[in-house]
Amino acid sequence: MSAALVIIAAFFALAVVLGVYARRGRTMSLEQWSLGGRGFGAIFVFLLMAGEIYTTFTFLGGSGWAYGQGAPAFYILGYMLLAYTMSYFLLPAIWRYAKQQRLVSQADFFVRKYDSRALGVLVALVSVAACVPYLVLQLKGLGIIVSEASYGSIAPTTAIWAGGAALVLFVVASGVRGSAWTAVLKDIMILVAAVFAGVYLPVHYYGGYSAMFTAIEAANPTFFVLPAHGMSPSWFISTVLLTGFGFYMWPHSFATVYTARNESVFRKNAVVMPLYLLMLVFIFLAGFAAVLQVPGLHGADADLSLLRISKLALNPWALGMIGAAGVLTALVPGSMLLVSSTTIIAQNIYRPIAGPVDDRRISIIARSAVPVVVLVSVWLTLRGGSAIVPLLLMGYSLVTQLMPALLLSLGERPLTSAAGAFAGILAGELVVAYMTISGSSLSALVPSAPQVIKDLNVGVVALIVNIAVLAVVSLFTARPDTSPLYR
Numbered sequence: 001m002s003a004a005l006v007i008i009a010a011f012f013a014l015a016v017v018l019g020v021y022a023r024r025g026r027t028m029s030l031e032q033w034s035l036g037g038r039g040f041g042a043i044f045v046f047l048l049m050a051g052e053i054y055t056t057f058t059f060l061g062g063s064g065w066a067y068g069q070g071a072p073a074f075y076i077l078g079y080m081l082l083a084y085t086m087s088y089f090l091l092p093a094i095w096r097y098a099k100q101q102r103l104v105s106q107a108d109f110f111v112r113k114y115d116s117r118a119l120g121v122l123v124a125l126v127s128v129a130a131c132v133p134y135l136v137l138q139l140k141g142l143g144i145i146v147s148e149a150s151y152g153s154i155a156p157t158t159a160i161w162a163g164g165a166a167l168v169l170f171v172v173a174s175g176v177r178g179s180a181w182t183a184v185l186k187d188i189m190i191l192v193a194a195v196f197a198g199v200y201l202p203v204h205y206y207g208g209y210s211a212m213f214t215a216i217e218a219a220n221p222t223f224f225v226l227p228a229h230g231m232s233p234s235w236f237i238s239t240v241l242l243t244g245f246g247f248y249m250w251p252h253s254f255a256t257v258y259t260a261r262n263e264s265v266f267r268k269n270a271v272v273m274p275l276y277l278l279m280l281v282f283i284f285l286a287g288f289a290a291v292l293q294v295p296g297l298h299g300a301d302a303d304l305s306l307l308r309i310s311k312l313a314l315n316p317w318a319l320g321m322i323g324a325a326g327v328l329t330a331l332v333p334g335s336m337l338l339v340s341s342t343t344i345i346a347q348n349i350y351r352p353i354a355g356p357v358d359d360r361r362i363s364i365i366a367r368s369a370v371p372v373v374v375l376v377s378v379w380l381t382l383r384g385g386s387a388i389v390p391l392l393l394m395g396y397s398l399v400t401q402l403m404p405a406l407l408l409s410l411g412e413r414p415l416t417s418a419a420g421a422f423a424g425i426l427a428g429e430l431v432v433a434y435m436t437i438s439g440s441s442l443s444a445l446v447p448s449a450p451q452v453i454k455d456l457n458v459g460v461v462a463l464i465v466n467i468a469v470l471a472v473v474s475l476f477t478a479r480p481d482t483s484p485l486y487r
Contacts, residue, residue, distance in 0.1 A: 002316045004151065007323070008145075008146060012166065018181045019166075019171075019173070022180065023178070030104060030359040032177070033366070034343040035258045035259050045266075045269060055137070055332075055333040058190075059194075059306070059326045060307075062283045063287030063290070063306040064303035064306070066284040068302030070225075071224050078240040080244075082240060082245075084274050092263035095257050095258070095260055105255060107127060109409075110406075110409070110421070115480045116418035121348060121352060127399070128251075128345060130398040132341075133395045134337055135341075135373070143156030145326035145330070146327065151316075157382060160381055161378065167374055171338045171370050179336045179339065182328065189325035189328055194283050196318075201285070205292075216288060219291075239457045242460050242463065243393070251337075256336070287305055290308065294308040342367070346366035346369060350365050397459030400459055404466055416479065417478055417480070419474070420469075420473040420477060424466040425466065435458045
């Protein structure tokens with residue numbers, strides 16, 4: 001057994017122990033299990049939100065896109081900065097309403113604001129549908145990391161099953177508290193691993209950053225330039241807007257807002273989070289370092305670039321530390337996705353069907369759904385071969401369709417009707433579903449359109465359809481009465 005595998009196994013076990021231990025001394029009611037009793041301060045909320053950000057998407061997908069795409073990878077920096085700026089104003093408003101209404105899930109917000117259980121069910125279905133590819137992304141990344149860092153001695157399939165079992169264990173036991181405690185360990189590990197890889201690898205292979213960029217540009221002069229077609233400036237801008245507006249529309253991100261003790265937490269985090277984003281720069285630098293050192297990785301294989309160059313350059317123990325950090329970037333957001341999605345299944349899908357049931361019953365249903373969601377996600381992970389970033393972008397196309405209805409509901413009375421919000425979301429999701437399932441692109445659908453139109457992110461096109469349908473339907477239907485919060 002290699003030193004790398006021993007280190008990965010040790011940190012994997014430590015993460016599970018921390019996750020289970022987090023429930024010590026607490027009765028896991030629905031509110032405790034899913035929201036931590038709404039008592040988290042700035043540090044824990046920061047760690048949870050960072051846990052949502054620094055996932056296997058960042059660790060492998062970010063470096064993989066830096067390796068395989070070059071300049072288009074910088075959209076990741078742009079959309080996160082947009083999201084953090086919005087959070088300063090958006091999240092306190094969401095928190096205030098959720099606190100006074102004792103909301104539990106993302107879909108609850110829409111149910112109360114629009115006084116519509118049907119809208120809540122639709123939002124719940126969208127949320128769960130988006131969570132599954134995101135959870136698949138985490139499990140896929142986990143399999144890659146363990147297999148590569150163990151020098152092939154552990155198969156990806158084995159790692160995926162082990163990760164799924166660990167998630168079931170500490171999510172069922174501790175809920176969001178397990179995620180928060182494990183996030184402490186994860187953030188320390190990812191900080192060390194990212195900075196080390198981003199500094200050491202360029203210096204080791206090129207002697208410094210300037211020499212590395214010069215060598216890459218000499219080999220591929222257009223590598224750091226957005227292409228004229230495809231991932232052009234039009235694609236870049238539309239993708240930044242789509243993902244920036246959808247950042248807090250993920251159900252686990254939305255539910256994290258509910259865990260805060262007070263609204264000042266979000267303003268503090270909005271100031272600090274952009275600094276934390278600097279970690280991504282080091283991930284990109286590690287991906288750039290791999291371009292000339294491990295050539296020939298195409299498509300989904302580009303996600304292997306960080307680990308492949310690390311295997312060439314580092315001793316097994318150092319590779320093990322990087323691998324352990326990567327494993328934690330899968331477990332923490334994976335656990336948060338599970339808590340949020342299963343709470344939504346119980347609260348917003350099961351409860352409307354079952355009729356009057358108490359919170360204890362809902363808590364049991366939510367925890368019982370955890371292994372089911374994990375099994376479905378593992379099955380999809382083992383079937384699929386998509387690269388990590390496209391998986392996430394597909395999820396963003398789904399959840400961002402919720403943003404117009406959310407923004408229009410933040411006042412004392414929603415500016416659109418429940419029917420308008422429902423129709424707009426449904427129309428946007430149908431566009432996303434059609435484009436995804438058919439594999440169509442705007443270039444194929446409107447070949448005579450200007451390039452700036454053909455290169456738009458499909459999710460933005462769906463969002464335009466969403467807003468148009470919402471506006472038309474709202475003209476002919478009544479808005480909800482003043483929200484109960486203000487009566």
